[in-house]
Amino acid sequence: MTKERRTPIRAAGCVLWRPAVSGHGIEIALVHRPKYDDWSHPKGKRKRAEPAEACARREVLEETGQNCALGARLATVHYTVDGRPKEVDYWAARALGGTFVPSREVDRLTWLPPREARLRLTQPRDRDLLDAVVTASRR
Numbered sequence: 001m002t003k004e005r006r007t008p009i010r011a012a013g014c015v016l017w018r019p020a021v022s023g024h025g026i027e028i029a030l031v032h033r034p035k036y037d038d039w040s041h042p043k044g045k046r047k048r049a050e051p052a053e054a055c056a057r058r059e060v061l062e063e064t065g066q067n068c069a070l071g072a073r074l075a076t077v078h079y080t081v082d083g084r085p086k087e088v089d090y091w092a093a094r095a096l097g098g099t100f101v102p103s104r105e106v107d108r109l110t111w112l113p114p115r116e117a118r119l120r121l122t123q124p125r126d127r128d129l130l131d132a133v134v135t136a137s138r139r
């Protein structure tokens with residue numbers, strides 16, 4: 001196995017939330033990536049020497065158009081992409097405003113109540129992150 005195959009892909013992202021428009025509870029931002037036809041939390045690869053927190057904020061801005069304030073540190077998720085390990089550091093993040101512009105990478109953004117977001121998420125690992133944010137928001 002080459003060194004490149006053993007070295008994990010490092011990435012970061014957020015479970016982005018905002019107070020619900022209804023005034024009750026929160027809404028979760030999910031992005032649709034046409035390349036994979038999936039719904040997920042905004043995330044992406046870290047640039048060389050980029051701190052994980054900076055990457056998480058940058059990816060949220062690039063994929064959702066939203067500025068955000070990082071909150072609680074969530075889990076680091078581990079999985080494999082094309083035989084190479086990947087590690088994604090996550091934070092809960094409150095949306096501070098912005099405008100979504102569709103791109104080739106992310107063509108849709110939706111804000112959903114947590115229960116609906118949980119059903120829409122493609123990967124089970126993303127549901128665990130959502131659950132952590134919902135649990136923390138009830139405290």
